[in-house]
Amino acid sequence: MDKKEIINKLTNNNKNIKYSYFCNIIESFGFVCKRQRGSHRIYSRIGISELINIQNVNGEVKPYQVKQFLYLVNKYNLEE
Structure with missing residues (x-):
């Protein structure tokens, strides 16, 4: 699945x-885990x-966190 398909999938369904x-998606866009404390990764x-x-909330991320990621992808044109 290429980056544009991933973005479309996340845009259409940012829950669950x-x-x-x-x-894995975040890392595939060039982000690196800078720090991890408990259930939080930065x-x-x-x-x-x-x-x-x-x-990590019961094995899932919160929808607003997906939206924040999508905002950065769009702002910096990372889907190319």
Whole structure:
């Protein structure tokens, strides 16, 4: 699945996204896990000042965290 297909899938359904799957998606877009404490992971990427903070809630991520990731992808044109 290419990046545009992933973005479309996340845009159409940002609920019930598995935590491990979402971590893999974030990393495939060039983000690196900068820190992990408990159920929270913080991702960063060179050239982007914003951080992505996700948390594992019963094996899933919260929909607003998916929206924040999609916002950064659109803002910095990372789907190309």
